[in-house]
Each structure stands twice: as structure tokens, then as C-alpha cells.
Amino acid sequence: MPISDWFKAREAKRYVTPNGPVDTSDLPDGVWIKCEECRRTVYQGDMESNLQVCPGCGAHGDLTAADRIAYLVDEGSFVETDGSLGSVDPLSFTSGKPYAGALEAARENTGMREAVLTGRATILERPVVVGAMDFRFIGASMGSAVGERITRAFELALTERTPLVLAVASGGARMQEGMLSLMQMAKTASAAARLSEAHVPYIALLTNPTMGGVTASFATLADVIYAEPHARIGFAGPRLVEQTIRTGLPKGFQSAESLLAHGMVDAVVDRRELTERVALTLDYLGSGGE
Amino acid sequence: MARTFVMEFERPVAELEHKLESLKRLDLTAQPDLAAEIVALELEIEKLRETLYSSLSAWEKVQVSRHPERPKTQDYIEALFTDVVELHGDRLFGDDGAMFAGLATIGRRRVAVLGHSKGRNTKENIARNFGSPHPEGFRKARRVMRLADRFGLPIVSLLDTAGAYPGIEDEQRGQALAIAECLATLAGVRAPVVVVGIGEGGSGGALAIGFGDRLIMLENAYYSVISPEMCATILHKDAGRASEAAACLQATADDLVRLGIADEIVREPAGGAHRDPEVVFEGVRDAVTRALDELADVPADELVSRRYERLRKTGVYTEGD
Numbered sequence: 001m002p003i004s005d006w007f008k009a010r011e012a013k014r015y016v017t018p019n020g021p022v023d024t025s026d027l028p029d030g031v032w033i034k035c036e037e038c039r040r041t042v043y044q045g046d047m048e049s050n051l052q053v054c055p056g057c058g059a060h061g062d063l064t065a066a067d068r069i070a071y072l073v074d075e076g077s078f079v080e081t082d083g084s085l086g087s088v089d090p091l092s093f094t095s096g097k098p099y100a101g102a103l104e105a106a107r108e109n110t111g112m113r114e115a116v117l118t119g120r121a122t123i124l125e126r127p128v129v130v131g132a133m134d135f136r137f138i139g140a141s142m143g144s145a146v147g148e149r150i151t152r153a154f155e156l157a158l159t160e161r162t163p164l165v166l167a168v169a170s171g172g173a174r175m176q177e178g179m180l181s182l183m184q185m186a187k188t189a190s191a192a193a194r195l196s197e198a199h200v201p202y203i204a205l206l207t208n209p210t211m212g213g214v215t216a217s218f219a220t221l222a223d224v225i226y227a228e229p230h231a232r233i234g235f236a237g238p239r240l241v242e243q244t245i246r247t248g249l250p251k252g253f254q255s256a257e258s259l260l261a262h263g264m265v266d267a268v269v270d271r272r273e274l275t276e277r278v279a280l281t282l283d284y285l286g287s288g289g290e
Numbered sequence: 291m292a293r294t295f296v297m298e299f300e301r302p303v304a305e306l307e308h309k310l311e312s313l314k315r316l317d318l319t320a321q322p323d324l325a326a327e328i329v330a331l332e333l334e335i336e337k338l339r340e341t342l343y344s345s346l347s348a349w350e351k352v353q354v355s356r357h358p359e360r361p362k363t364q365d366y367i368e369a370l371f372t373d374v375v376e377l378h379g380d381r382l383f384g385d386d387g388a389m390f391a392g393l394a395t396i397g398r399r400r401v402a403v404l405g406h407s408k409g410r411n412t413k414e415n416i417a418r419n420f421g422s423p424h425p426e427g428f429r430k431a432r433r434v435m436r437l438a439d440r441f442g443l444p445i446v447s448l449l450d451t452a453g454a455y456p457g458i459e460d461e462q463r464g465q466a467l468a469i470a471e472c473l474a475t476l477a478g479v480r481a482p483v484v485v486v487g488i489g490e491g492g493s494g495g496a497l498a499i500g501f502g503d504r505l506i507m508l509e510n511a512y513y514s515v516i517s518p519e520m521c522a523t524i525l526h527k528d529a530g531r532a533s534e535a536a537a538c539l540q541a542t543a544d545d546l547v548r549l550g551i552a553d554e555i556v557r558e559p560a561g562g563a564h565r566d567p568e569v570v571f572e573g574v575r576d577a578v579t580r581a582l583d584e585l586a587d588v589p590a591d592e593l594v595s596r597r598y599e600r601l602r603k604t605g606v607y608t609e610g611d
Contacts, residue, residue: 082609084609084610084611085607085608085609086607086608086609087607087608088606088607088608090549090606091538091539091540093538094538095521095522095525095526095531095534095535095537095538096524096525096526097525143605144604144605144606144607145605145607145608147605148605148607151602173493173494173515173516174515175515175516175521175524175539177515177606178514178515178538178539178540178541178545178549179513179514179515179539179540179541179545179546179549179551180549180551180604180605180606181515182493182494182497182513182514182515183497183501183551183601183604183605184604184605185473185494185497186473186476186477186497186501186601186604187601187602187604187605189470189473189474189477190473190474190477190478190597190598190601192474193473193474193475193477193478194477194598196474197478212466212494213493213494213515215466215467215470216454216465216466216467216469216470216473216494217469217470217473218470219466219470220464220466220467220470221470221471221474234461234466235454235456235460235461235465235466235469235494236454236456236460236461236465237456240456240520241456241457241458241461244455244456244457245457245458249458250458253458253461254461258462262462262463262464263464264464264467
């Protein structure tokens with residue numbers, strides 16, 4: 001490899017494109033997997049019992065929405081709402097991979113109807129409205145259906161005066177639905193504003209990656225914002241920023257830790273401590289000081 | 291009028307105009323036939339321009355919306371408003387020239403005005419960061435939204451930005467949060483909010499001041515979730531296919547009315563707003579004052595809940611089975 005290519009390869013490595021969790025469903029039990037971060041070989045069962053956190057280096061692996069909720073709420077407490085609500089292809093978007101086909105493929109690959117799961121649950125016996133986004137489903141981008149499910153979660157939390165906990169992941173607005181997607185930012189932000197005005201607690205957990213129009217709407221309007229270690233969180237994609245400023249990006253740019261240092265999130269919380277932390281936070285916000 | 295900037299699709303018109311200029315330089319007294327030829331050519335040019343502009347593609351409209359001579363927010367403020375009081379600063383960090391904020395009078399109404407502010411020349415553009423706001427711009431806008439809310443002033447908001455500026459410090463100072471807070475604040479403003487798309491409506495940076503009780507679009511303005519170039523880059527790794535992406539994104543004024551997002555279109559003269567700004571100013575003045583009149587008697591609670599309902603109806607999805 002010529003030295004210039006080596007530099008390019010090094011450059012390229014700085015953009016970690018988050019992949020969905022490796023599909024290991026068809027592998028026999030007891031296989032070994034390699035941690036993406038520290039390259040250590042880990043027993044798969046250890047990863048599972050450790051909430052997909054590498055026992056070696058503590059790297060947080062990506063989670064499906066279903067696993068995210070399972071790890072966060074009391075066992076068996078989750079009851080989905082609006083589960084039949086799904087996307088259509090309102091613009092007949094065909095540039096690149098046709099949207100209708102992409103939706104079909106995403107449904108097939110994930111077994112989900114849309115990129116977000118919402119419902120009622122309890123967290124250490126505290127009732128909550130909960131939601132989690134799934135990056136495998138078209139990058140958990142927000143189109144009409146995701147925007148509608150999120151908005152309804154805010155409205156359910158409001159009418160039942162039950163705290164809302166959202167685990168966010170998203171590449172941003174879903175461009176295949178054009179302006180209908182952009183307007184979901186205004187819609188979800190308006191719903192968040194109503195919940196805030198009604199003094200019902202809203203906790204957001206920003207996971208890898210939380211970008212674009214989702215960061216710039218409901219995700220950052222929470223009363224308390226937690227982030228997962230090393231999650232990429234930002235508005236503009238790193239490639240665009242680099243092209244715009246024409247110099248290298250600082251180390252850790254748009255990482256959860258960098259956001260913490262710049263005052264943009266309340267804390268970076270290890271996944272294994274999250275449930276307790278959310279429960280404790282809810283107790284404070286719902287206590288009225290008593 | 292001599293134009294310095296010619297868009298690719300206008301080249302046939304530009305060539306005829308060039309011919310016309312050279313004819314006009316000839317000595318008319320020596321060649322009496324020339325006068326008739328000039329008139330004929332002028333007619334031909336007008337006809338060709340009208341034909342071109344009667345069927346612009348989405349991508350061509352995007353180019354018109356970005357035309358350097360197109361009237362900017364500052365031009366609208368000077369033409370439509372009187373007694374303008376510009377307000378500066380976000381009270382947190384700085385003042386952003388890419389976002390105009392102030393108090394002004396239109397007709398007989400006193401309002402707050404917001405607007406993305408592109409420069410009219412290179413010097414202005416550098417001062418105004420080519421109309422792409424930093425977080426300070428959105429925070430200034432939000433401050434004035436709250437001012438409007440507290441004192442019951444309607445907001446008139448002018449959209450003309452390629453998007454929020456994607457810089458390192460912008461990310462560090464919370465560009466996303468600055469936009470999100472604008473959205474949440476605008477949702478609750480207890481006074482009419484009238485938005486006018488005068489040029490570019492680039493994504494979240496436009497939306498931050500870009501929704502309300504009425505959305506009026508200039509004929510060649512666009513308002514999109516993503517720029518056609520960026521969309522083409524993501525889909526095809528080729529910004530050169532922006533024309534195809536622009537068509538798919540359905541982000542022209544006509545598209546937005548059809549999708550139920552925009553309410554009204556202000557027509558532009560053939561050749562775009564910059565060829566006859568006065569006509570366009572008049573059209574915008576009329577549309578804005580009409581919208582303000584219609585909204586003036588709606589009680590504040592009703593305005594806010596209607597604004598929410600309007601958003602609640604935006605989106606297409608299936609449910610059931």
C-alpha cells in the first residue's frame with residue numbers, strides 16, 4: 001500500500017458507520033464473537049448476559065428496539081401501542097433504491113412494521129410510556145409513520161400524565177418522504193413542547209447514532225438527556241462537516257463524551273446502570289420535592 | 291438589463307440577448323431596417339423566456355431560487371416594511387448576520403420579522419455567512435419569537451437558506467438543540483405566524499423559523515428535507531444527479547401546495563423574481579397582509595391549537611390490518 005493510500009485508509013476509519021447488530025440467530029449456541037472495538041474474542045452468551053456490552057473493553061454494541069426495551073423495562077411489562085401504524089410511499093420515490101422496495105426489505109429483515117416501537121411499560125415498577133428506535137430499519141430515519149408514532153407517544157404520556165422515556169437512534173429525517181418528513185420534526189417538537197408545558201417528565205437516551213432532524217427536534221427537548229458511551233450524536237454528518245471546513249475533525253467529534261464536555265447532555269450512562277438511573281431520575285422529577 | 295449570472299437552461303435566451311445588445315450598438319440612422327429587427331428580436335426573447343419559465347423542471351427552479359440577483363430578505367424588509375427596528379444578539383454568545391430579527395410595520399400591522407439573510411454581494415455574504423445560520427442565529431430568532439409571544443405581535447418569517455451551517459463549533463455549541471428549541475417555541479407562540487418561502491428552504495435550518503399558521507411560497511422557491519445535491523450524493527454517490535433527486539423530492543411551491551403543506555403561491559415574472567422585483571414585492575405584500583387580516587381575530591388559544599392540528603394532519607401513513 002503506498003503511503004498516501006495508508007493515510008486515506010486511516011482517514012476512512014474515523015467514520016464508523018453503525019451497522020445493525022450482527023444477525024446470529026442461525027448460529028448454534030456457544031459461538032465466539034469478536035468485539036468490534038477491542039478485537040477481543042468474547043463468548044456470545046457473555047455478551048448477551050452483559051446487555052451486548054463487551055466484558056473486555058466496555059464497548060456498547062448496537063441493539064434492536066425490542067432488545068433495548070427488554071433491557072430497560074420490567075420483564076413482561078411492555079405492551080405495544082400503535083403497532084399497526086406503518087409507512088407508505090407517498091411521493092412514489094424511485095431515485096436510487098425505490099422506497100417501496102426499501103420498506104418491504106426493512107420489514108422483512110427486522111420483522112418490524114416501522115423503525116420505532118412505542119408502548120406502555122414499567123421501569124422498576126414505575127409506569128412509563130416508552131419508545132425505542134431501531135437503526136436497522138432504514139437507518140431509523142423519521143418519516144410520517146415514525147413521526148406519528150413518536151407524536152402519539154408524547155400525547156399518550158400527556159393524557160395519562162405518565163412519564164415518557166425514549167431511546168433514540170436515527171440517521172435523521174427520511175428523505176424518501178420529502179417535506180412530509182421534515183414536517184415531522186415540527187410535529188414531534190410541538191408534541192414535546194406540550195408535554196413539557198404540562199410538567200410531565202420526559203427522559204431521552206441518545207444512542208449510536210442520533211443525527212440530523214431527529215437530534216434537531218424531539219430528541220434534545222427532553223427534561224433530562226442521557227447518552228450511551230461513545231454514541232455519535234450530532235446534527236450534520238461528519239463527512240459534510242469535514243467537506244465544509246476542509247480540515248480534519250477533532251478527536252472524539254460528536255461523541256457522547258464530547259457532547260458532555262460541551263454541556264449538551266446531562267450524563268453518559270453505562271447501559272448496565274441505565275434502568276436504575278432512569279428510575280431514580282423519574283423519582284426526582286415526579287416527587288414535587290417531597 | 292445586463293445580467294452577470296446566466297443559468298445553464300437560460301443560455302438560449304442569453305445568446306439572443308447578446309445578439310440584441312450588439313444590434314443596439316449599431317448606428318440606427320444608417321440602417322433603418324434595424325429598428326424593426328430589434329423589436330422583433332425583443333419579442334422573440336420575451337416569448338422564449340416565457341416558454342422556458344412556463345415549464346421549469348424542479349431542478350431549474352432550485353437554480354432560480356439560488357440566483358445571486360434574486361431579492362433577499364433585506365430587500366423584502368426595505369420594500370414591504372416601515373419603521374424597522376432590527377434586534378441583535380442571542381444574549382448567550384453572539385450575533386449572527388445570517389439571521390435577521392426585528393420589529394417592523396407592514397400596512398397597518400406591527401409585527402416581528404425573522405428571516406434568513408443572504409448577502410447581496412461577496413462582502414455581505416461573508417458577513418452573513420451566505421445565509422447559513424450558526425446556533426446564535428437560531429437562538430436570536432427564538433428570543434424574538436418569545437418577545438412576539440409575550441407582546442402578542444404576529445410573526446412574519448422569510449425563508450432563504452441553504453441550511454444551518456455544518457461547522458465544528460456549530461455542532462459543539464448545539465446546532466441541533468438551537469433548532470429544536472426554535473420548533474418548540476414557535477409551536478406555542480400566541481400570535482399569528484405567517485411564513486414566506488422567498489428563495490431556498492434548506493431543511494432544518496429553514497424549518498426552525500419555517501412553520502406556522504400560513505405558508506406562502508414564491509413560485510420558484512423551494513423547501514426541502516435535503517438539498518438535491520446531498521440527496522443525489524447519498525443515493526448515487528454522485529451530486530451530478532441532483533436534477534433527478536430534485537424531481538423526486540417534490541419540493542417546489544406547486545408540490546408543497548399539492549401535499550397540503552403550503553397554502554398559497556405568489557407568481558413570479560418570467561425570468562424569476564429578480565427580473566421584476568417590484569411585482570413580486572407587491573404579490574408578497576398582498577399575500578402577507580391578507581393572511582394577517584384573516585388571522586387577526588382568531589383567539590390566541592385557538593391559533594395555537596389550530597397550528598398543532600395543522601401539523602398533526604401532516605404526514606401519510608397506513609394503520610390497521
